[in-house]
Amino acid sequence: MSTLSSRLFPMPFHSALLLVVWLMLNNTLSLGHIILGCVLGFLIPLLCEPLRVKQATIKKPLKAVSYVFVVLKDIIVANIEVALLVVGPMHKIQPGFIAVPLDLTGTLPITVLASTVTMTPGTVSADISTDQKWLYIHVLNMPKDEQEVIDLIKQRYEARVKEIFGC
Amino acid sequence: MSFIMELVISALLILGGIFVLVGSIGLLRLQDLYVRLHAPTKATTLGLGGVLIGSMLYVFASQGTISINELLITLFLVITAPVTAHILAKVAMHHRVKLLERTKNQALIERARMQQAPNASAEDIKD
Numbered sequence: 001m002s003t004l005s006s007r008l009f010p011m012p013f014h015s016a017l018l019l020v021v022w023l024m025l026n027n028t029l030s031l032g033h034i035i036l037g038c039v040l041g042f043l044i045p046l047l048c049e050p051l052r053v054k055q056a057t058i059k060k061p062l063k064a065v066s067y068v069f070v071v072l073k074d075i076i077v078a079n080i081e082v083a084l085l086v087v088g089p090m091h092k093i094q095p096g097f098i099a100v101p102l103d104l105t106g107t108l109p110i111t112v113l114a115s116t117v118t119m120t121p122g123t124v125s126a127d128i129s130t131d132q133k134w135l136y137i138h139v140l141n142m143p144k145d146e147q148e149v150i151d152l153i154k155q156r157y158e159a160r161v162k163e164i165f166g167c
Numbered sequence: 168m169s170f171i172m173e174l175v176i177s178a179l180l181i182l183g184g185i186f187v188l189v190g191s192i193g194l195l196r197l198q199d200l201y202v203r204l205h206a207p208t209k210a211t212t213l214g215l216g217g218v219l220i221g222s223m224l225y226v227f228a229s230q231g232t233i234s235i236n237e238l239l240i241t242l243f244l245v246i247t248a249p250v251t252a253h254i255l256a257k258v259a260m261h262h263r264v265k266l267l268e269r270t271k272n273q274a275l276i277e278r279a280r281m282q283q284a285p286n287a288s289a290e291d292i293k294d
Contacts, residue, residue, distance in 0.1 A: 024235040079186055079213035082205055086193035095202050096271030099278070099285035118249035119212065124204050125249070126256035127279040136279035138256060140205045142271050 008042075010049040015041035056106040059166035067160050071116055078121040085122075085141060096142035097126070100135045100150050104158060109165045110135070116157050123149065172228045176221045183217025186210050199266045200259045208252045216241055 009015055022037035023029060058064050085093060104110050110132060114125040122140040129136075139149055193206025219237040226234040260280045266273070278285050 024239050027236055078209045082209045083189040086189055086206055097275040099275055115249035118208055118252050124252050129284050130282040134284050138201045
């Protein structure tokens with residue numbers, strides 16, 4: 001029984017997500033679209049299953065929700081900070097590169113961290129070493145002490161991502 | 168539509184417009200590619216967010232229905248913006264794009280280009 005249902009729905013979460021996104025895209029709850037969404041949610045995972053690379057799964061959904069809010073708040077702060085820097089005098093900006101050592105493992109957690117780094121105050125992720133142990137970032141306005149930036153990323157974001165994925 | 172609703176929607180639109188404008192000014196004023204990356208990735212997300220929330224409120228106030236498309240746009244934007252910035256930075260490093268002379272730790276670019284650890288030995292950096 002369980003093998004049959006897991007064969008029919010290899011990615012149950014993605015099936016549900018596809019249905020929800022389909023309904024959101026069409027902005028409707030009509031029966032026709034629900035049926036169409038169900039068919040899509042059934043067929044697309046079946047086709048995509050063989051292409052899938054095994055990824056870390058979210059172990060603590062509640063932490064993930066609070067993480068989203070932390071990042072949303074930081075995006076707003078980042079916007080205001082960058083806006084002020086952009087309209088201010090250019091010679092005050094001191095850019096620089098930093099290599100951040102990573103404790104995370106797995107491509108999905110690292111991708112989440114790199115994207116967060118890009119969306120948050122003054123940093124853009126630039127590259128990752130092939131052994132996935134270092135994240136290179138560009139800092140818009142480097143403080144005197146580079147360790148500050150590294151500590152902030154590690155404590156504020158990496159620790160949380162680590163908890164969410166349990167890796 | 169009540170006056171207060173109109174006021175809130177206008178405020179959101181103007182705020183969003185200001186942030187998008189600042190992002191564009193950033194593109195113009197900032198001096199090298201890496202620094203420029205910061206302006207559009209950040210300033211525009213909040214700017215577009217403001218415009219989209221304004222749009223949701225407008226649909227809600229004028230038609231009484233909740234429009235979800237805007238949420239989806241925000242979601243796609245938040246997913247795609249960092250990826251674009253990452254790829255742009257990566258390409259810039261590969262092409263050895265000129266950067267501001269006062270940029271700190273320029274030596275790291277050579278390591279990052281080859282995707283090596285920052286403490287890799289000098290012989291490893293050959294292409």
